[in-house]
Amino acid sequence: MKRFFPHQLQILFLGIAFLMLIVACQQAPQADSSPTPGTPVAQTSAKSVQLAPLPYDYAALEPHIDAQTMRLHHDRHHQSYVDNLNKALAKQPNLQNRTVEQLLRDLNSVPEDIRTDVRNNGGGHLNHTMFWQIMSPQGGGDATGAIAQEITKTFGSFQQFKDQFNQAASDRFGSGWVWLVRNSNGQLQITTTPNQDTPIMDGSYPIMGNDVWEHAYYLRYQNERAKYLDAWWNVVNWNEINRRYQQSLNQGI
Structure with a gap:
């Protein structure tokens, strides 16, 4: 019969104990991961506004809009709007099931403490x-x-429309947007909004719009907004604008 020395017995017992521990863990019932009734549950990402990637490469619109401008404009400026909106909505969980469009169409229903942020x-x-x-x-x-x-x-002709659109954009003092909208009377109209206001706040449907904040063009065009406005027409996506035009008709605006 083989004899075991004390240090061998110690190793043997440790091995047996380790195997028993593994078996016990495998047979133990799994803890229920569902929240206890009444326990607050953190909002999921589906409740949060998300920044979608650009539908093309940062450099795809060059030479009319440079890659660095696109990267800063999308990844920083747009991302900051998303982050700040989610931060504001976190204070009012009851609003998080509403779309951004719904919130902006009925701003007066948004609590005053986050209304400006929204x-x-x-x-x-x-x-x-x-x-x-x-x-x-x-x-x-x-x-x-x-x-x-x-x-x-x-507008009489496409060139007359372009001229009026660019003139409205040039006349917009400071930061803002120039738009072609279908207004509440069902008519096409060129209009502008300050800052980040959107035409849907006034009951209009935005068919197309150009950003005339300086961050949209300053790296490439510096203070020459008019050059940016002329160049922008080289990248306008008429297929998407036609889709939005049709959507405005479908919605009865």
């Missing part, structure tokens, strides 16, 4: 989300499709 940051998020989509590396040229016919009918 207006500025919700508008910034909504405006920029549209902005990235109505530009394209394959964009530019004259308007096409149904929106082209409606523009000619309303």
Whole structure:
């Protein structure tokens, strides 16, 4: 019969104990991970506004809009609107099931302590989300499709529309946006808004818009806003603008 020395017995017993521990852990019932009734549950990411990636590369709109401007504009400016909006909405969990559009259409229903934050940051998020989509590396040229016919009918010609649109953008003092909207009377109209206000706050549907905040163009064009406005038409995505035009008709605006 084989004899075990004390140090061998100690190792043997430790091994047996370790195996028993493993078996016990495997057989133990799993703890219920569901929250206890009445325990607050943190809001999930689905409740938070998210920043979508650009639908093209940062450099895709060059030379008209440079890659550095696109990177700073999207990754920093737009991201800050998203972060600040989520921070504001965290104070009012009952609002987190409403869309950004719903909040902006009925700002007076938003509690006063976060109303300005929702207006500025919700508008910034909504405006920029549209902005990235109505530009394209394959964009530019004259308007096409149904929106082209409606523009000619309303403004006389596409060139007259461009001239009026650019003039309105040049006349917007300080920071803001220039828009082509379908207004509450169902008519196309060129309008501008200050800061990050959106036309939906006035009951209009924004079909297209150009950002005339300096951060949208200053690295490439410095203080020459007019040059930026002229160059921007080379990246306008008429397919997306026609989609938005049709959506404005479908919504009865």
